[in-house]
Amino acid sequence: MTSPAGRRKHGRPTISDVAALAGVSAGAVSKVFNGTGRISPPTAERVREAARKLNWTPNPAAIALRTSRAQAIGLVLTSSSPVPEVGAANVGLISGIESLLSPREYGLLLNVFLTGHHDESAFYRSLAERQRMDGVILTNSVVGDTRFDLMRDLGVPAVLVGTPWKPGVVDYIDADPPSAGIPETVDHLVGLGHRDVAFVSGPAGFVLPNIRREAFTARLAHHGLTPHSVSSVGYSPAAAAEETSRLLDVAAPPTAILYGTDTMAIAGMRTIQSRGLRVPEDVSVVGFEGLEVGEWVDPQLTTVQRFAFQRGRAAAAKLLGLLGETIEEDVPLEKPVLIVRQSTAPPRSR
């Protein structure tokens, strides 16, 4: 220990000083601070302790040159509201992603993208140029989505949570099939005796809402029925409430309404109740996501459990795999399942 201490008097400590003090090779020190290779936790701690004692820190730019790794992945959420909101379903998604990143000391670089407020392409380009993330998880794919080509051009590995608008453009994670949950919901409502079922779905132009609307209509046709109505509104409680009011104002309102998300369904229930109608006696309601909040509302919400945590975890596993990491954890992705609670019941005879 005389050597490093002696060296410190004459200049900045070097990686060799740290290696000597910790009793390891300089390469091992490099691995500890670059997060590359495999170093046992006790050895890594000894290296860090030596670095602390010598007040040595690696040159970050040198690390970047050596490793070309940001040790972070990006998550891009889009929000059509005036503020960059992180929706309730995204909480599960983020938690699932973190469940794989956190143990690897990867950071999650969150970017909430306000639709129409940024030059989206310039934004991604800037992120890639700055080497701020090693790969990116994308959400909310739209028909004609250009982000996948852009990511390929930029050399940034990408995984989509959801289904892309055409095959082969990007790696992705989704239920198999992506419409899973819709046929089961239609069967449940028709089985209860509903003939006038409406679908207040997510925005037009988005891939998954499109797929779900088609599956909804197809499954009703399977039962010899046509939809009471299918509407496309923004992913927001306010938009769902407004559309619900419109549906209840028609001469023959639906006896059951399926909503694009749980929060939309809850806003729909409140709208129905605010008019003096009862859920499910007057109108049955079904949500789509399986958020915990569905158990807390009155009546408890019938919904499709889509396992947001698992989706996030599976997306992170796929992306880390593309980055060359070994994933030893289990990353199951269960098929979405209809959870029947209190918000659905047979329709009253008219």
Place this chain on the structure above:
Amino acid sequence: MTSPAGRRKHGRPTISDVAALAGVSAGAVSKVFNGTGRISPPTAERVREAARKLNWTPNPAAIALRTSRAQAIGLVLTSSSPVPEVGAANVGLISGIESLLSPREYGLLLNVFLTGHHDESAFYRSLAERQRMDGVILTNSVVGDTRFDLMRDLGVPAVLVGTPWKPGVVDYIDADPPSAGIPETVDHLVGLGHRDVAFVSGPAGFVLPNIRREAFTARLAHHGLTPHSVSSVGYSPAAAAEETSRLLDVAAPPTAILYGTDTMAIAGMRTIQSRGLRVPEDVSVVGFEGLEVGEWVDPQLTTVQRFAFQRGRAAAAKLLGLLGETIEEDVPLEKPVLIVRQSTAPPRSR
């Protein structure tokens, strides 16, 4: 335009080629790609367009050396559950932070820290050494918190959301006073006629729960009352449900219960109702945060609105200010306010 095109044949394009094509100085190109200085959006777009045409990208490590900026801030959340959960209140916080970061093309590097699963100090050290963030927003301060000294040692600007355990250790954002909302809640319950009020509060050892427990007891004393009970449990619905069961099992249960968070309060309400008791007729319930979900449950939750979005926004503004950014946006931080809904009422006479 001949010159840059000619140069490309003979080697990699340079920053001067991009400057020439865009009709600006090399310094202006540098500013656009470093995110430093002030460049008008049209000029910036012209520079990016020129870079695209020439297929020129800046050397990221060179940028790091020049600017020493990650153009990202960190947000550290802690979770005591087995998985890295992002709590409901954190959604508002993240959205508020993003409302200032997103327009500046700053990223938010999210790190969910599992209490007891990491060497926390080594983790922060690693983040700082890798120059992955320019500053950090911390949450969930504990008594004796060592993170602030660590951040100072590492040279990483930090802002705490909450109140530090002793004055002067870190910049912070909190309500003034940090106990705001507690006296108002006690006054509301006592005004309704409650004499046996319990507080199921957050974990022992955390700063804000400590402050709130003291404020609760002090305000009851102001009315000549003592608490029915004050308990410290983990920030989780399950812990709140368990503690509620315990309170209802005693010979003289409380007639009103204040909970440390809204989700704890909702879990408490469900526990009360599952025993055949009614809220608020048998037990009044008050939450603490003001999440939107409080409007959706039955009965609607009386709670203290604490404006998580504003807290996030104010913390981001303070941190960006420490980093030398000019904040022109409004960053109000309103005083927490009691929202009386349906979950509180006069106690039944015994």
